[in-house]
Amino acid sequence: MATSAHSFGRRPLRIPPLPCPFPNEINEHAAEVDAESHLWLAASSMLDGTGAIEHFRRSKIGMLAARTNPPVPRESLRLINDWYNWLFAFDDAFCEGELMGHRPSALARALPPLFDVLDRRREPAPGDPFGVTLRELLDRIAELGTPAQVDRWRTTVKEYLFAQIWEAANREADLIPTPEDYVLMRRITGATFTCFALIDVGGGYRLEAEEWHHPDVRALSDLACDLIGWDNDLLSYAKERGNDKARHNLVTVLATHRALTLQEALHEVSRMHNAAIDAFVERRARLDTWAPLPVRKYVLGLEHWVRGHIEFSLGSARYVHAWPTGTRWPQAV
Numbered sequence: 591m592a593t594s595a596h597s598f599g600r601r602p603l604r605i606p607p608l609p610c611p612f613p614n615e616i617n618e619h620a621a622e623v624d625a626e627s628h629l630w631l632a633a634s635s636m637l638d639g640t641g642a643i644e645h646f647r648r649s650k651i652g653m654l655a656a657r658t659n660p661p662v663p664r665e666s667l668r669l670i671n672d673w674y675n676w677l678f679a680f681d682d683a684f685c686e687g688e689l690m691g692h693r694p695s696a697l698a699r700a701l702p703p704l705f706d707v708l709d710r711r712r713e714p715a716p717g718d719p720f721g722v723t724l725r726e727l728l729d730r731i732a733e734l735g736t737p738a739q740v741d742r743w744r745t746t747v748k749e750y751l752f753a754q755i756w757e758a759a760n761r762e763a764d765l766i767p768t769p770e771d772y773v774l775m776r777r778i779t780g781a782t783f784t785c786f787a788l789i790d791v792g793g794g795y796r797l798e799a800e801e802w803h804h805p806d807v808r809a810l811s812d813l814a815c816d817l818i819g820w821d822n823d824l825l826s827y828a829k830e831r832g833n834d835k836a837r838h839n840l841v842t843v844l845a846t847h848r849a850l851t852l853q854e855a856l857h858e859v860s861r862m863h864n865a866a867i868d869a870f871v872e873r874r875a876r877l878d879t880w881a882p883l884p885v886r887k888y889v890l891g892l893e894h895w896v897r898g899h900i901e902f903s904l905g906s907a908r909y910v911h912a913w914p915t916g917t918r919w920p921q922a923v
Contacts, residue, residue, distance in 0.1 A: 603853060603917045606860035608821055608900055610867065612893035615660035616653075619667050624652020627671040635719040636679040649906060651675050657898030658785070659792055659891070666792035669730050673788065676723055677781050683720070685754050694758035701751050708744045735791040738799065743787040753778040757838055765837070772843045776819040777812060779838065782895075786811055789891035795884045806877040807885060813870045814892040817863060818899050824859045825903040828917075870896075 617623075628651075632643045655671040662670065684697060706712045707725045714721030732740050757779055760767060767775065777783070790797045801807060823830075823840040830836035840862075845855040874889060881889070 601853075603856070605824070605917060606857050608824070608860060608863050610897050610900055611871065612897040613660075613890075614897050614901060615657070615894065616898075617656040617660045617662065617667050619664045620653060620656030623664065623667045623671050624650060624656070626668060627652055627655075627675055630672055631675045631679065634679075634723050636676070636683065636723060638683070642682070646675070646678070649678070650902075651678055653905065654899065654902040657902050658895045659789075660894055660898070662792040663794070666734065666794070669727070669734065670785070670788055670792050672723075672730075673727055674785070676720070676727060677784070680720060685757065692758060692761040694755045694762055697758045698755050701755075704751060705748060708747060731788070731791060734794075736796060739787070739791050739796060742802065743784065743791070746783040746787045747781075749778050750781045750784055760837060766843060766846045767838070769840075769843050769847055772838070772840065773816065776823075776838075776840070777815045780815070780819045780822070782815045782818050783811070785895070786815070786892070789888055789895075790884065793887060793891065795887060797884055797888055801882075801885050801888075804885075806873060806881075807888070809873050810870060810877065810889055810892055813866050813873065814896050817866050817870070817896045820859055820863055820866070821896075821900055822903065824856060824863075825900075827856075 628647055631637065631646060637643050637646060651674050652671050655667060655674050659667055659670050684700065703714065703718060703721055704724060707714050707721050708728065710728075714725050716722070728740070728744070731743055735743070753775060756775055759765075797807075820840050827836055827839055827841045830839050831842075836842045840859050841852070841855045844850055844858050845852060848855075848858075850858060877885070877889060
């Protein structure tokens with residue numbers, strides 16, 4: 591289906607609440623690690639010009655890392671912060687740009703060097719800042735985690751990179767995906783599982799393969815990923831609407847395929863959020879009857895991610911300032 595514009599209209603929009611019963615915490619090393627990670631990003635050559643560097647500084651990606659990983663030690667937080675910055679920089683350079691973001695064939699040709707870096711088949715080219723920094727991050731993760739944890743992270747990164755081709759193909763075809771396709775692919779395109787794969791690494795413990803793949807753990811991970819993706823789509827809709835018509839946004843997907851007004855679509859995303867929260871709490875209670883301590887720690891990490899992402903988004907100029915004047919913001923959580 592071709593894209594269609596969804597106007598903000600004359601009436602002020604109301605951002606629906608996103609109730610979240612999970613803990614609201616922040617890492618004690620937040621400010622200093624955010625500053626260090628920003629310097630690392632600025633020196634990496636992944637960003638194009640001082641304007642982009644300043645934009646990232648104002649976005650305070652480090653606050654996302656600190657809110658979604660409140661208990662981890664300083665070294666782990668720095669690693670996670672750098673990885674989040676890599677993801678946001680890659681998204682801006684490869685996924686939202688005209689050169690790659692609307693040309694799936696060009697994007698597909700750009701990915702093999704990154705796969706080679708992840709598999710350690712060859713050294714990154716010196717002039718490839720994304721490859722160079724990806725190799726650095728891979729080495730640092732290997733210092734903290736086991737080979738199995740590194741492989742788990744590498745797998746999720748490859749899935750994320752492949753999924754960007756799907757998004758680029760939709761842009762090239764001027765296509766808005768169906769709700770069913772979008773919900774499935776959003777779990778991969780948002781890179782959230784690459785971050786989940788670092789929860790136990792950063793926390794200094796290990797989920798065994800059978801625990802990572804246990805049906806209860808997989809269901810909770812999917813629900814947390816859905817919540818983060820859908821909440822992000824709701825809160826960032828105004829920003830994304832100005833870029834690529836927000837085609838990869840649940841608000842647009844629902845408004846288009848279910849013939850909803852913008853306000854109705856916002857409320858439907860909120861309803862889906864509430865249902866997912868209820869399902870998470872119910873499934874967590876089932877997990878608590880059998881789960882060992884590392885699994886319970888991981889699930890708490892998922893809860894930190896869901897709540898921390900909401901708190902970060904509500905405080906980020908990257909999202910909030912894009913909404914029109916008069917938008918009503920109730921207590922969101």
